[in-house]
Amino acid sequence: MSMPARTILVLLGGVIASVAVVSSQAGQPTVYRGGSPAVTAAAKLPSSVERQLVPTRTGAPLPAAPVFDRALLDQYCVTCHNDRRKATAGGLALDTIDATRIGDHPEVWEKVVSKLRSREMPPSGRPRPDAPTYQAAVTALETALDRAAVAAPNAGRIAVHRMNRAQYGNAIRDLLGLEVDTQLLLRPDETGYGFDNIADVLTISPGLMEEYKLAAWKISRLVVGDPTVRPSVTTYKVSRFLDQEFRVSEGLPFGTRGGTVINHTFPLDGEYVLKISLQRAYAQNVIKGLKEREEIDVRLDGQPIKLLAVGGECVDSKEPRCVAFQPKLNVASGVRILPAEYDLNADKNLEVRFLAKGGPATITAAFLERYATVTEGGGAARKPLTQWQSDTGEGLMAMDFVTIEGPFASKVPVDTESRRRIFTCTPKGPQDETACARTILTNLARRAYRRSVTPGEVDALVAFYANGRAKRDFDAGIQTAIEALLMTPNFLLRVTHDPPTSGAGVNYRLDSFDLASRLSFFLWSSIPDDELLTAAAAGTLHDPKILEQQVRRMLADTRSQALIKGFFSQWLSLRDLANVMPDPAAFPDFDDNLRQAFLLETEMFLESQIREDRPVTDLLTANYTFLNERLAAFYGVPNVYGARHRRVTMTDPNRMGLLGQGSILTVTSYSTRTSPVVRGRWMLTNILGSPPPAPPPNIPALVENGEDGAAPSTVRERMSAHRRSPACASCHNRIDPMGFALENYSAIGRWRTTEHGLPVDGSGTFPDGAKFTNPAEFRALLMGQSDEFIKTLTTKMLTYAVGRGVTPFDMPSVRKIIRESGPKRQWSALVLAVVKSMPFQMNRTTGQSAATVAP
Structure with missing residues (x-):
């Protein structure tokens, strides 16, 4: 390797230090210490952070919200949700809580709101209020919670945020013009809250540090061109x-x-x-x-x-x-x-x-x-x-x-995309080399660090350049400096520094460069481009009009496809499709061609939704998709020929929207059969935002078809035992109808009307008593709960955009995002509302804060 081993270890030690230090003492600037003066200089706080940021403090208290009707709780809820029966009632006791101070316990009342909105409570078979009473209760609770949040806002906190594997690859592409397969370079990232960009789980281990070191060495040789490369x-x-x-x-x-x-x-x-x-x-x-x-x-x-x-x-x-x-x-x-x-x-x-x-x-x-x-x-x-x-x-x-x-x-190649991006100047002679190197490294560091760079930071990189130049030539010096740059904490991490004069638990606005980075990693999973950095440097990015212009520009850019690969693929479990292996005996026509067709269909469908700025509910109701010949034949759609996917209008009401696509139906099945439980849980978690609890221990497995000499039976018949068990019924009454609605689709998404010679029953009943008999009717009823779908989507998107779990303190922001996205709920409006929200625009100093417990 080009850098001395001791220098590498010191530099990587800075990475460890930067992860370990999470601004535990407000007002104390983070300092990266190391044995090399160059490394210490490289880790100096940027000037944008050294400036004191003006904290956003709360204003005068707003008038109290209307008093919630305590009698409603006593009549319908506390029979089960009391202190005595708390352990068997989801850990929720409502008999002793003060219903006049809703804002004091958002972690409790947001749960209540969620259950009332989905009509899950009171449970089926118990007395229920009428629809106007339901709505009045939800409105009163949400109004009280939202008013309390305005009076005492909590923006949430992220101190250190490491780039994940996908972001690292995209950053290399946008910085150096090189596509790299990061799956071969770096280990998979941990996930939290359903996503792999969550700051709390993106830690750095010694093994990962070694991988970063080797990746930097390989990438620097590829982008510059190393004449010592052997076959x-x-x-x-x-x-x-x-x-x-x-x-x-x-x-x-x-x-x-x-x-x-x-x-x-x-x-x-x-x-x-x-x-x-x-x-x-x-x-x-x-x-x-x-x-x-x-x-x-x-x-x-x-x-x-x-x-x-x-x-x-x-x-x-x-x-x-x-x-x-x-x-x-x-x-x-x-x-x-x-x-x-x-x-x-x-x-x-x-x-x-x-x-x-x-x-x-x-x-x-x-x-x-x-x-x-x-x-x-x-x-x-x-x-x-x-x-x-x-x-x-x-x-x-x-x-x-x-x-x-x-x-x-x-x-060594003379003209490549990488060399054009790197070598913005060419020295005419030895006397010009250091000045040219400084110019090159200043440009690269500005993009890599995602902000203006200090002379000391450039000096650190020039020192690495001099080390490499002494060994061979000018190109070798630039290669060594790039290797060092790719290993600095300034590149690998986003560190948000608290304002020096702020107190504990104070909300403050992100500076323009931090906002630019948060925006680019949200929409592009990559570093900001020159235009975004220029707006940040000019201090105009906080201007709502400028911010909206940038968001719309970024959504129109091809790099926004990262939303498909990053946000949608994880929210909808599309990444699991690569690991699905249906039983070849049961599904002999499933192969990698069909797997790839499934994935491309859904990805092209999602991209069209964004590009055409359609209403978000169109995900569930769209009457078109993207098929090639193989997939069209699988769906029974005639007159589609060739390997190319193209837009096709669907006339079968059972194939409209995401829930009729093979990718979703396959990842929510077992290898040998469908599973109403898996599909139902997926629906409740990802579409309606009401995930069921984990099953109790020692639940016997479902008897497979024909097992122990039993007569052939459908999945519904074999699951009836679970629904009869009191320990299982409460959850299965919610889960099973969502799964049975999709039972006409096989484990690889093929339409069927029989299973093992027996008729398939795709009927079910929603918690509010509404009935359906097929997927089309189910989808129509689902759109009657479109508010729950929009809330789920918004919560998931905010989680992904900010990189932390959404807490009960964030739910007022979620509701505000939904209101500000307008009546049409178009994708651009939703993204803009997320970007303009308090959790996205702000951070919170260390101090007492909410635990990240999902409502």
Whole structure:
């Protein structure tokens, strides 16, 4: 590595210190201490933080809210929710609480509001108030809570916030122009409140520090170009569960089938070797599909570089390489025949040597389609694993993996996207090198640190530059400085410093640079761009008009796709789709092609919702989606051809909105069957914001269909025992109807009317008594609770935007966000309301604060 080991350890020690120090003493500036003067200078507090921020303090108390009707509690609630029965009533006692001081106990009353809004309480079968009484109670409680929050606001607190893995990769892309696969560089992040960007769980371990160190070393060599790089081999695996009979990606040329698309970064200009390995049958390790001649088209950035041929050479041939070897062995099972050499090694010459420029590139390798066809396949039956294991060489030829080796005869690239971003000046001679290095590093540090940088911080990076320059040349010095920059706390962490003169438990407004960072990490999962930093430096970002302009600009930018990959994919459990493996015996037509089609459908659907600025409730009711031929055939939609996903209007009322999409239905199922409990819990948690409690211990597992010789039965019939149990009924009466509403969809989302020859019953009843018989009716009733869906979405989005759990003290802000998003509830209005909210715009000094307990 380019930096001395001792310096690296000191620098990483600064990272540990910055995580450990969370401004435990208000008014005491955080200092990163280390043995190197350069490191200490690099960690100096930025001038934007050294300025005293004016804390936002509460004003005069507002008039008291209308008194909540205590008699309502006594009549309908305290029979169960009293101090004596508290342990069996969700830990909630309402008999002794003062109903005239609602604001004193938001953690209690927000729970009450939530249960009343969802009509879960009083429970089914108990006396209930009429609808106007319900609404009056909710309005009175919310008004009292909101007024109390205005009188004594609590903005919540985050002191230190580490970049997560996805944010790190996006920051490298936007700072240095390099796409990196962070899954290969950094370990997965912990999650909290459903997201992996929560400050409290984004800690730094010694192992992660080592990974940051190695990542910085690799990235700095790639972006600058290191002439000392030695040839290495990178392997790209093709999933064995990908059906290669058809065109598998829009990134592959038309008229091809199977293969793969590879995004590869070439470290230097030079010569590289690409090798292709074909799939073998499990049993004999022979290459599949060699009876037919196949041609493989290899391209670099869309330009053909070679057409390789394999197969068809040994049909009826007596050449030694084509003849199976039959040794004379005395074995108990008879004569053993060994495969021919050709069957084992026919792909040994499938390689191409080519020249490539340093930097990122796209390589494709795919089989030419031998027969003209307009179809992409309807999902031929997938072989069970036991059948794969006994395979012979019969079948269609397919790729197993591709390797890229190099560079050979290499040189440092002159012009790459990364070098254009880094080398904003070129020294004319040795006398200009330090000044040019300072210019380069000042520009990089401003973007990386997300604020104006001090001369001392630049001096620290120039010291690293001088260290590398002394070893080789100017480029080596810049490479060493970039390596150091990527390991500083200023890059890896967002540290919010309390104003020096503030007291404990005081709300204060974030400075412009902190606000810019919070905004860019929310919408882009990345660092601010130059325009956003310029607005922050000018002090105009707190201007509501300027802020709105920036938000709308950022939403229109392609980088806002990070909302799909970050927020939506975690909220809706889409990330789990990669790990789902439906039982091949029960679902032989599920393969990676269908998995990818499911995911792309939902991602394109979500992106269209944002781009078209549709009402947020359209997520549940939209009459369109995005299909390719494979997925259209799966849904039973005619006249859709090809691998490309395109917008399709849906006429089947059961397939409208998110709840009719295969991605959601698959991630909420078991591998062998549907689960109304899993789907119901997902609905209550992610759509209606009322997650059920964990089940009690020692609950027996559901008897599987036909188990112990039992007659075939539906999931509903087998679950009836749980609903009859008093210990289970209270929760299952809420969970099961939500899951039964989706029971007409199989565990991979295929529509069905029977299960094991028995009719599927998709009917159910909401807590308020409303009944449905199919998914379309269920969705209509669900829209009657659209306020609960909007509240859930808003709470989830605020959690993701700020990076901490939403507390009862935040719920007045959630309600204000909903009000300010307007009657149409469009996406841009909701995002703007979140950005303008107190939890997003402000922070709180250390002192007494609310515990992060979800209401």
